[in-house]
Amino acid sequence: MxxxxxxxxxxxxxxxxxxxxxxxxxxxxxxxxxxxxxxxxxxxxxxxxxxxxxxxxxxxxxxxxxxxxxxxxxxxxxxxxxxxxxxxxxxxxxxxxxxxxxxxxxxxxxxxxxxxxxxxIFAVDHWGDPAWGVNRGESMALDCNYLYMTDNLLDPSHVSWVHQSSFGGVQAMEDAPLETTVGVDGVTVWRWVVDAAPAPFYAPSSNSPAIATASSTTRCVTRPTRSSRRSSCRHAPAAKASRCTRTCSSWTVTIS
Missing domain, CATH: 2.102.10.10 (Rieske [2Fe-2S] iron-sulphur domain)
Structure with a gap:
């Protein structure tokens, strides 16, 4: 069903x-x-x-x-x-x-x-704003029950060890406490990693805007055959000359 x-x-x-x-x-x-x-x-x-x-x-x-x-x-x-x-x-x-x-x-x-x-359709804050960066990942087709993917995406604790070359690789992330927010149509597991360099997947490229270089949020949408990721900083200051100095990491699984 x-x-x-x-x-x-x-x-x-x-x-x-x-x-x-x-x-x-x-x-x-x-x-x-x-x-x-x-x-x-x-x-x-x-x-x-x-x-x-x-x-x-x-x-x-x-x-x-x-x-x-x-x-x-x-x-x-x-x-x-x-x-x-x-x-x-x-x-x-x-x-x-x-x-x-x-x-x-x-x-x-x-x-x-x-x-x-x-x-x-859930809103992606700051989409299309040139002052914000966007990371596009490839989709993956996984031959498994969607509940296994939900379990994986709501378990950020494994990131520091499994995804060291992408989402992890930040020492401060290992001991950062996890928080859980239950909404009407989904569950969000999140944590703050303060004053640490961003993980490799979110690291700025040479042509990235200065404002979008220091923090990121990842949202994963479950569906039967593909997954999609988007990232953006929730703490970019209004002054474009400044940089956000926080790194955040969160996974949202939307179950409508």
Whole structure:
């Protein structure tokens, strides 16, 4: 059983460009594609005629053409063409899914379309602010129950030993106490590491803004096949000439 009336991350935004992208979310096969106006659409990945995956077909303008008999579907899942037929059967349609593009990610609503409100996607503070840095990590597909990932992400105590070349590697982090905050739709485990250099993953690059060099926060979003990370400093002072001198580390698992 899955929670369906909530947003899931379907892909990175750059993964859906000029090709059909198949994916599976909550056990459902879905195909993603980008229309000519740049808007991303998501359809059930099965032609109703012979159930060939639409992802094996091709993009034709703002529509997807089935690679078997040429049935064509628009971004709403409506069949717009059946080669050789004068009338399109009303049953010739596929399910479409609401999509929201935010924070460099494509979010998909798997439940009742009428309840899909993009404002329900959690906010990433300071996203798009040039004074703040962004760390982009690759996604990982793990063949395990999501509860194991939840357990891992809510256990920052292992970071200093397992992730010394990325999230860990800071001596002061080993003895920093952990705090837990329980919210309405999630649990946050966090800690302050004060007056210490940032971990390698958050270390400033040569072209990073000076203001975003000394601290970071990591938020991890659970979903069946991918994980995404974003980082930002919560303590950057208003004066851009100054630097934040704290290092923070926190993991948030959102369970809607």
């Amino acid at each position: 899955f929670l369906r009336n909530c947003w899931y991350v379907a892909a990175w935004d750059h993964e859906v460009a000029d090709r059909l992208m198949p994916t599976r979310i909550l056990g459902e096969d879905i195909v993603l594609f980008r229309r000519t106006d740049g808007v991303v659409a998501a359809l059930e990945d099965a032609c109703p005629h012979r159930k060939l995956p639409l992802s094996m077909g091709r993009i034709k303008g703002d529509t997807v053409e089935c690679g078997y008999h040429g049935l064509t579907f628009d971004s709403t899942g409506t069949c717009t063409r059946v080669p050789g037929a004068e009338k399109i059967p009303h049953v010739a349609c596929v399910r479409s899914y609401p999509i929201a593009e935010r924070y460099g990610l494509l979010w998909i609503w798997m439940g009742e379309a009428a309840k899909a409100d993009p404002d329900l």
